């Protein structure tokens with residue numbers, strides 16, 4: 001069955017990454033994060049489910065937990081590629097440098113216009129797309145949406161857009 | 173057949189609203205806008221196609237041409253409702269006051285968090301959703317996407333979200 005889900009934010013509480021996608025679950029008896037499924041926990045599961053390829057094309061990436069999931073995917077040999085906005089990589093809290101330090105290739109636009117997409121393609125078969133930037137404010141404060149669509153034709157349009165931008169933003 | 177399209181921005185040139193959706197077409201021999209179909213012209217057509225209801229839930233609304241299409245819809249007795257971000261209504265170029273002056277009901281969030289959605293539901297049967305705010309920069313400069321989906325289940329999820337926010341942002 002083709003995936004077709006919509007996640008709305010904000011969540012009431014921040015989902016515990018360890019509980020939902022950690023190898024050993026959450027061992028913290030005083031965990032201040034929630035163990036009830038919500039929009040963020042579902043997003044954790046989608047990203048953690050990547051087996052071969054993660055194409056991330058997101059304007060702002062500041063959320064440490066989501067960046068950590070990309071690094072974890074990279075460590076288990078998923079091909080992780082990240083496109084983000086050039087100016088946003090300089091802001092306080094940006095996780096772009098942590099991604100690069102971990103060995104993940106990141107490309108950005110050099111123009112003063114915005115690389116404003118907020119989409120992810122997982123294993124060439126699932127698209128996440130909406131208004132959702134990877135920030136704590138988007139998770140816990142803002143009104144946001146994120147669609148998860150497995151429709152092949154739509155996914156391929158976004159894969160093409162990712163490749164086009166990846167080549168356009170080639171640092172060479 | 174169920175609509176399923178993706179529009180990518182930026183467009184090379186701004187589409188001529190009169191040419192694509194004006195009652196009499198474009199009569200300007202020196203028109204500086206393009207008459208070739210592009211992403212914006214398709215968006216014009218979607219909005220202009222509304223027959224009964226337009227639920228607009230968009231973070232930033234500054235584009236005069238798109239705001240004019242909402243006012244034109246209102247004048248032909250389409251029920252137009254707009255939700256936008258409270259702080260963004262105060263910025264230079266915001267079209268929110270023009271919409272209100274024309275008699276369109278607009279509701280906004282009062283919190284410091286963002287009403288960050290950028291979706292539209294047309295006649296309860298077509299969803300437009302993506303990264304695209306209604307600004308000239310989004311049309312002509314930024315990397316942006318906008319999906320047009322007629323999938324009933326997905327449309328109904330966004331209709332529900334619209335009603336929820338419409339009630340939450342009730343000025344009374």
Ligand SMILES: [Zn+2]
Nearest residue numbers: 016019026031
């Ligand atoms: Zn926990």
Ligand SMILES: [Zn+2]
Nearest residue numbers: 188191198203
């Ligand atoms: Zn013209």
